[in-house]
Amino acid sequence: MKTYCHSRRTKNTRHLPQELIIQILLRLPVKSLVRFKCVCKSWLSLISDSHFSLSHFEQTATRTERLVFFEPSAMEVRSIDFNAPLYDDSASAVLNLNFLPPKPYDVRIRGSCRGFVLLECCQSLWMWNPSTGVHKQLSSSPIMPKDPMLLTFLFGFGYDPSTDDYLVVKVLRMAFSCVSANRVEIFSVRANAWKEIEGINFSYLNCFNDIKVGLLFNGALHWLVDRYDLGKNVIVVFDLRKRSFSEISLPRDFEWDYNTFDLVVLGKIPSLCVVGCCSPAELWVMEEYKDHSSWTKTIVVSVDDIPTKYFSPICSTKCNDIVGIDGSTGLAKCSDKGKVQEQRYWSSSYTSEVAVYKENLVTLLSQRRSCFSPYRLQVAVYIESLL
Numbered sequence: 001m002k003t004y005c006h007s008r009r010t011k012n013t014r015h016l017p018q019e020l021i022i023q024i025l026l027r028l029p030v031k032s033l034v035r036f037k038c039v040c041k042s043w044l045s046l047i048s049d050s051h052f053s054l055s056h057f058e059q060t061a062t063r064t065e066r067l068v069f070f071e072p073s074a075m076e077v078r079s080i081d082f083n084a085p086l087y088d089d090s091a092s093a094v095l096n097l098n099f100l101p102p103k104p105y106d107v108r109i110r111g112s113c114r115g116f117v118l119l120e121c122c123q124s125l126w127m128w129n130p131s132t133g134v135h136k137q138l139s140s141s142p143i144m145p146k147d148p149m150l151l152t153f154l155f156g157f158g159y160d161p162s163t164d165d166y167l168v169v170k171v172l173r174m175a176f177s178c179v180s181a182n183r184v185e186i187f188s189v190r191a192n193a194w195k196e197i198e199g200i201n202f203s204y205l206n207c208f209n210d211i212k213v214g215l216l217f218n219g220a221l222h223w224l225v226d227r228y229d230l231g232k233n234v235i236v237v238f239d240l241r242k243r244s245f246s247e248i249s250l251p252r253d254f255e256w257d258y259n260t261f262d263l264v265v266l267g268k269i270p271s272l273c274v275v276g277c278c279s280p281a282e283l284w285v286m287e288e289y290k291d292h293s294s295w296t297k298t299i300v301v302s303v304d305d306i307p308t309k310y311f312s313p314i315c316s317t318k319c320n321d322i323v324g325i326d327g328s329t330g331l332a333k334c335s336d337k338g339k340v341q342e343q344r345y346w347s348s349s350y351t352s353e354v355a356v357y358k359e360n361l362v363t364l365l366s367q368r369r370s371c372f373s374p375y376r377l378q379v380a381v382y383i384e385s386l387l
Helices: 018-026 030-036 041-048 050-058 374-386
Strands: 002-006 011-015 065-071 076-080 092-095 108-113 116-121 124-128 135-137 150-160 165-174 183-188 193-196 215-217 220-227 232-239 244-249 261-266 269-274 281-286 295-301 312-316 322-325 330-334 340-345 353-358
Touching: 018 041, 018 050, 030 041, 041 050, 065 108, 065 312, 108 165, 108 215, 108 353, 116 353, 150 215, 150 220, 215 261, 220 261, 261 312, 281 312, 312 353
Parallel strands: 108 150
Antiparallel strands: 002 011, 065 076, 065 353, 076 092, 108 116, 116 124, 124 135, 150 165, 165 183, 183 193, 215 220, 220 232, 232 244, 261 269, 269 281, 281 295, 312 322, 322 330, 330 340
């Protein structure tokens, strides 16, 4: 990059040090960096470099969270800045999913992790980066075709930092059976292979035919399930690094309905959201992770002003407002005191698919460069020294 200083007699050209350029670029948002790839070949090379993208992702100040929102009736997918007013059209953009087969209403979100969204379409899984459009179809499980009576009832998508690997987790059970699940399988993106975890004895069921998507927090996936042998609901936790399961008990002091409550992460605190179709939506926060005694009811949202009488939180804004879905195709925003502030609806007979993702430039494991030119190696070493 060059800067020009003009005078009456001479024109001097000054170059910014490469180290300073890198520091500046590392602090810019993803949207700007995508545009800046067109400035020159050296910037294209630098911004496309895997070391740069990972370093940029680790910069907390540059992380921007957005919603990916499927509008089946309009046959489109939108990226929404949930910090802006819901009716601000300039805060949303239409995304391209032309790598998928047609029929967008068959697309389901199965998780979100480190800027990637896991999509399921026509029985195939895809990792997709909404920020850059990078995508990859994952290999099919070898277990499912062998036994068509097996049904997936828990789904999860996460990341294991100890191996720098994205993982897909599926828990399966026999169809038309009330016995425990008998298959747990994991897909490793790095190894590009599925592996079954043996010796797992489950006492959990999903009371309905829908697939529960795991909540990713603190290096683990969390699901609300029915502990059928004890006749109660619990949170089952899968540690992505240890590859092991554990449980978290629910708060004692609320009346639950399995079909109307779910888990959500607001900020850095894992929260249990209890949603009543005809009663106020209650938000319980676990102040100390895995400490059952730390569950605290913090917010009660009146659903009287929402036509569907339903509010399920998705995320919180920088101003601590809470954004959620109405159980159909609408979004609603309420204050941290529980008062509904604004709503936006799309007329459709389908329910919407929504997920939070972090904007980033991170590429898929198979697309990361392992060989560098001397220039790139020098840049990579300097970036690592900044961390």
